[in-house]
Amino acid sequence: MEKLLKNMKTQCIGRYLIDIPASFTVNRTPSDFVSNTWDADISGDHEYNKTYIVTQRMYFPAFVQLIQRREKQLNETITINPKNMPFKKNKFVLTDGLEGVIFERNENESTDDAIVILEAYLYNNGVAIKLQTQSINDSAPRYEAERGSDLPRNNVPRDVEKIKSLLARVSGRNESEKPTKPGNCIPDAFISENSIKNEKENVSIILTSDEMKNINLTISSDNFTREKNGVLDRVDEIAEVIKQSKGRIERKDSFKRNDLYAEELLAVGLQQSKDEPRYQFDLYINETTTSYKNPNLILTLSNEGKPAPAYDKEGLIAFWDSITRTIRLRK
CATH class of the missing domain: 3.40.1000 (Protein Transport Mog1p; Chain A)
Structure with a gap:
């Protein structure tokens, strides 16, 4: 003992630092990235939808292939109800120096497309960062009866901008890096603090x-x-x-x-x-x-x-x- x-090292977790033996590392596998085993989640103070986050260190060519495979999979997915096609609704390529993409897709093959998922990928400092959140678009005429007297909603444009704003604050980092500015450490990445300062932050990891x-x-x-x-x-x-x-x-x-x-x-x-x-x-x-x-x-x-x-x-x-x-x- x-x-x-x-042989100790300092780990940054959330907004805390802890010194632990250097042999301890985050316990996860590459499959966690594609199977949505999330490292953290974040949401606004009054938002009911969380944005889930997972990271994986990889080379950029592997990241490009990952995006290509995922888009092909989404394009080939068939919904049970033809009215919910296409499964992949939109693709938003990131700009302003951000390397990545946001897919708008159905929640799954059997659900109606009034509820959609925004699935985002960012590459930064040798780390792939995946984000996922839920949005609403019930503006199609076939949802009129369900809406009743409520106005149609299409929150997708707003939520895409929120995702972009969050991605602009996420950066890949080495495990040994201890950020000096305010924000939240997650495995292999750092989320700088929102200037509005009303976000709910949650991170959980297992070390072995x-x-x-x-x-x-x-x-x-x-x-x-x-x-x-x-x-x-x-x-x-x-x-x-x-x-x-x-x-x-x-x-x-x-x-x-x-x-x-x-x-x-x-x-x-x-x-x-x-x-x-x-x-x-x-x-x-x-x-x-x-x-x-x-x-x-x-x-x-x-x-x-x-x-x-x-x-x-x-x-x-x-x-x-x-x-x-x-x-x-x-x-």
Whole structure:
């Protein structure tokens, strides 16, 4: 454990920085990019539709091929109801120095095209960035009966401009880069802060290490979820659930570090399916005081459903204490 903790690196996640062993990397596969396994989402303060985001580092020729394959797939998709054809409604090529495209398409083959999906691709600094959001266009005459007395809506032009504005604030970055301007770190990319400052930001990642097998670190952060009570206020209820799951609370604590108030619960026990050690350590920051400039953060260490890790309880607690006390807001 001492050797592992000597080689540390700083990770930027959301608006936070955390020092962790250099062997830990974001756990995902290339298929996550095409299968819509999202890294983050963002939305305006009063918007019901979220814009989902995922990234993948790749060479530019591979990005061009990706776009070509996707457009061919969209062009060849047939809807169940012919009235909803074509499946791909529009293609908007990015301009103003942005490299990429936005596709307007049906939600799927069976849904009516009053609801459409805007699927955007951007290439920046060696990173492909994919965005997806929902929009509405019920202006076709065949939706008149459904609209009733409501006016027809075509939000697509407005939402395309919103996507373009967001893409202009997204830049690819290396994992070691720590941006100095206000904004939100997601894997392989950075979203600079909106001047209106009313966006809801949400990011969640899983980190794994070949040097610390069978342990997941999950880090999530958002700037809009505020709990009425902290985790230590709910500890009795949580302890009962843990007890029923063959576990116990090893440590419950609160501390202040780097001007941040944190509460933690460290639970140990046995796996549900076999009598092997199970660990779940949880840390909560700004759980009851979440705001735009002070987002919450939840860090979880877990080996649920995995074989026993190479480190014992004391080693894992030492690791936990070493990384959790480094968390700070990026100024």
